[in-house]
Every structure is written in structure tokens, then in C-alpha cells.
Amino acid sequence: MDVISVIRTKRDRGRLTDEQIDWVIDAYTRGEVADEQMSALAMAILLNGMDRAEIARWTAAMIASGERMDFASLPRPTADKHSTGGVGDKITLPLAPLVAACGAAVPQLSGRGLGHTGGTLDKLESIPGWRALLSNDEMMGVLRDVGAVICAAGDGLAPADKKLYALRDVTGTVEAIPLIASSIMSKKIAEGTGSLVLDVKVGSGAFMKNLDDARELASTMVGLGTDHGVRTVALLTGMSTPLGLTAGNALEVRESVEVLAGGGPADVVELTLALAREMLDAAGLKDADPEKALRDGSAMDHWRRMIAAQGGDPDAPLPVARERHVVTASATGVLTGLDAYAVGVAAWRLGAGRARKEDPVQAGAGVELHAKPGDQVTAGEPLMTLHTDTPERFAYAIEALEGGVTIEPAGTAYEAAPIVLERIA
Numbered sequence: 336m337d338v339i340s341v342i343r344t345k346r347d348r349g350r351l352t353d354e355q356i357d358w359v360i361d362a363y364t365r366g367e368v369a370d371e372q373m374s375a376l377a378m379a380i381l382l383n384g385m386d387r388a389e390i391a392r393w394t395a396a397m398i399a400s401g402e403r404m405d406f407a408s409l410p411r412p413t414a415d416k417h418s419t420g421g422v423g424d425k426i427t428l429p430l431a432p433l434v435a436a437c438g439a440a441v442p443q444l445s446g447r448g449l450g451h452t453g454g455t456l457d458k459l460e461s462i463p464g465w466r467a468l469l470s471n472d473e474m475m476g477v478l479r480d481v482g483a484v485i486c487a488a489g490d491g492l493a494p495a496d497k498k499l500y501a502l503r504d505v506t507g508t509v510e511a512i513p514l515i516a517s518s519i520m521s522k523k524i525a526e527g528t529g530s531l532v533l534d535v536k537v538g539s540g541a542f543m544k545n546l547d548d549a550r551e552l553a554s555t556m557v558g559l560g561t562d563h564g565v566r567t568v569a570l571l572t573g574m575s576t577p578l579g580l581t582a583g584n585a586l587e588v589r590e591s592v593e594v595l596a597g598g599g600p601a602d603v604v605e606l607t608l609a610l611a612r613e614m615l616d617a618a619g620l621k622d623a624d625p626e627k628a629l630r631d632g633s634a635m636d637h638w639r640r641m642i643a644a645q646g647g648d649p650d651a652p653l654p655v656a657r658e659r660h661v662v663t664a665s666a667t668g669v670l671t672g673l674d675a676y677a678v679g680v681a682a683w684r685l686g687a688g689r690a691r692k693e694d695p696v697q698a699g700a701g702v703e704l705h706a707k708p709g710d711q712v713t714a715g716e717p718l719m720t721l722h723t724d725t726p727e728r729f730a731y732a733i734e735a736l737e738g739g740v741t742i743e744p745a746g747t748a749y750e751a752a753p754i755v756l757e758r759i760a
């Protein structure tokens with residue numbers, strides 16, 4: 336087998352054979368196929384696509400590149416959730432302990448943020464003492480004792496994807512449906528969850544900007560999961576405006592704790608409950624009542640135990656950025672648009688995200704919204720507060736917000752789009 340013929344096949348719109356796929360993934364993982372050759376192949380896939388059978392084989396080869404975890408020894412059914420990434424998407428934080436409180440085991444292997452979308456591990460690392468890196472034994476221990484664990488995927492899980500994802504990130508080849516679907520599903524299938532709920536984000540702040548692409552991604556992933564024996568459901572959810580009122584690490588932890596305490600913004604609560612119901616249903620726990628678990632404090636109790644089990648202090652004050660800047664409304668009227676991408680880039684520029692994998696993030700940085708689309712706003716009154724430790728970033732963040740805020744005359748009708756747009760099973 337030679338890599339140039341594999342690249343040429345896809346470049347010329349051909350179909351890769353099973354043997355070509357198995358070989359190229361294995362040879363790339365071992366370092367025999369060079370990064371520049373794999374980037375050429377990734378670009379050919381982005382431009383010319385892969386059919387369902389090719390995607391299935393590609394995913395299987397990435398799973399086979401590493402270890403597979405097994406939760407069969409746990410006394411509870413396992414349920415996991417994966418979001419394709421958005422702005423202010425802190426849902427994993429309240430969701431994992433909530434679903435554990437309702438009787439499922441939630442093995443949540445999460446990632447760090449890159450670009451304008453935040454990462455769950457970065458958010459949790461703003462809690463003093465909390466550790467993202469656990470051994471497989473430690474992970475099983477937290478899962479057994481608490482019922483939920485959120486941690487980094489170990490190096491042994493789908494190593495082909497780790498290498499390929501880092502390469503795609505720097506070669507403009509992230510946004511290919513076959514590559515996104517196989518990347519996400521190889522990790523989830525190797526992780527060994529029994530059921531999986533996918534939150535496929537649609538809109539300006541998401542990878543998928545329109546419903547058709549989101550549908551195709553969702554149905555590809557549902558097909559891959561189902562074929563590997565994982566009960567998989569996808570919700571397509573809106574990401575045209577940020578979720579909740581915060582985008583940034585410690586800011587989002589604070590908002591998540593508000594949800595666990597029975598409060599928090601309505602959209603975050605609605606999506607958390609919708610995903611919890613899907614996860615519990617997929618895990619066979621149809622009688623569980625996640626609303627009650629939020630009300631009666633049992634979800635909060637699981638959160639506190641989960642954080643403490645990973646070295647975190649759930650009572651420690653969260654870091655606060657050294658500097659703030661208030662952005663005011665430029666007119667009086669109805670806020671009809673608050674663009675998720677603009678807010679995500681502003682939070683990122685303030686220091687909440689990173690430009691390169693090895694960059695540090697600021698725990699306190701980010702954007703706090705004082706109004707959401709549909710609210711009345713008054714000229715000169717606060718619209719959002721920007722937080723950072725490095726005030727020289729304010730101007731750059733404000734630039735990102737230009738054109739991202741739409742205010743129309745008072746009385747303009749505004750109809751909010753539903754959060755859950757479609758369900759694909």
C-alpha cells in the first residue's frame with residue numbers, strides 16, 4: 336500500500352477501499368504516513384466527501400488505533416452526552432451530576448476549548464484544586480462512588496483521532512462532516528458508553544451554520560453509534576445566540592451552580608432538562624424525574640461530590656478577572672440579535688480561550704450578558720460586561736462585537752426560535 340495512491344484516489348473523487356482506510360489510519364498513527372500526506376488526504380476528504388460505508392470504516396479504524404473502555408462492571412446503565420460545541424455551552428456541568436442523581440452513570444470524557452468555542456475542562460479547571468487528568472482506575476472509582484465523572488480522555492483512547500484532530504485544526508480541514516462525525520464517534524464508541532445523546536449545534540456560533548448540514552452530521556453520527564451497539568439520539572439545538580448569560584470559564588461555572596441550585600437562565604435550564612430526559616430515556620430510566628432532582632438538591636449534592644472527588648473545593652470562591660469594561664446599548668428598543676460567534680470571539684480575545692493548544696486560559700475572563708434577544712434595552716444602559724486580567728485586550732474584544740448586536744425600535748415583534756429544533760434517532 337502506498338499513501339500517494341490513497342491520496343490520489345480521494346483527490347480524483349474515488350472511493351477508498353476498506354484496506355486503504357485501515358492501512359492509512361494505522362500507518363499515520365505509527366508515524367509512517369507524514370503529517371503533510373495526511374493533510375492532503377484530509378483536504379481531499381473535505382472537498383470530495385466520503386460515503387456512509389467509508390465513514391463507518393474510517394471510524395472503526397480510528398477506534399482500533401487505541402484501547403476500548405468497558406463499564407460493564409458498573410451497577411448502573413451508562414449514558415453520555417456530546418455537544419459539537421457552542422458559545423456559553425456549559426450544559427455538561429449541571430447535566431452530568433443531574434443525570435447521575437437520577438440513577439445513570441455518566442462517564443463524560445471532555446475536551447478543552449479551541450477557537451471561539453469553550454471547553455468543559457477549561458471551565459472546571461477554574462475551580463481551585465480540580466483535576467482533569469485521571470487514570471482509568473481513578474475515573475472508574477469516581478464513576479462508581481458518585482455516578483458522574485468529567486475528565487480528559489486518556490492518551491490511549493483513539494490516538495489516531497488525537498493526531499488527526501490536531502492536524503485538521505491547523506490545516507483548515509475541521510469542517511468536513513465525515514471527519515467530524517468519525518472524530519466524535521470514534522472517541523465515544525471507544526469510551527464504551529451504552530447510550531449517547533448528541534447535541535448538534537446549529538447557527539453562527541457552531542461548526543454547522545445551517546440545518547441541512549446539521550441534519551447530515553447528526554444522522555451520520557446516529558448511524559455510526561447505532562451500528563456499534565450504542566443507543567444514540569441527536570438533538571439539533573440553536574446556537575445563533577449564546578446559551579445563558581455567560582461565556583467564559585469561571586463565569587460559566589457560576590451560572591451552572593445557579594442551575595443546580597434551582598435557578599439560572601431559562602434557556603440553560605430548558606436544554607439541560609431536555610438532554611437529561613433523552614439520556615435517561617436512552618439508559619432505560621424512563622421514570623426518573625430530572626426536574627425534581629434539580630428542585631430537591633440531589634443534583635447539587637452529586638455536583639459537590641463529583642468536584643470534591645477530583646480534588647476540587649466546591650465551596651472555594653471562583654476566580655474573578657482583575658478588570659471589567661461595561662458595553663452599553665447604542666439605542667433604545669428591542670434587542671433582536673446577539674450573535675453567538677461575535678460573543679464567542681470576544682470572550683476568546685479577552686483570554687477565556689486559546690489560539691494554540693499549548694496556550695494558557697484566564698479563569699476569570701469572558702463576557703457576561705445583561706440582556707438576551709427579546710429584551711427591551713435602553714440607550715446608555717449596560718448590555719454586557721467584559722472581564723479580563725489583561726485590559727489591553729478590551730479594544731480587540733469590542734471590535735469582535737461590532738455588527739453582532741441588533742437593536743430595533745421599541746414595539747418591534749420578536750419571536751424567539753425554539754432551543755431544540757429537531758430530534759434525530
Ligand code: URA
Pocket residue numbers: 419420500509514515516518519
Ligand atoms: N469535536 C471533535 O471531537 N471532533 C471534531 O472533529 C469536531 C468537534
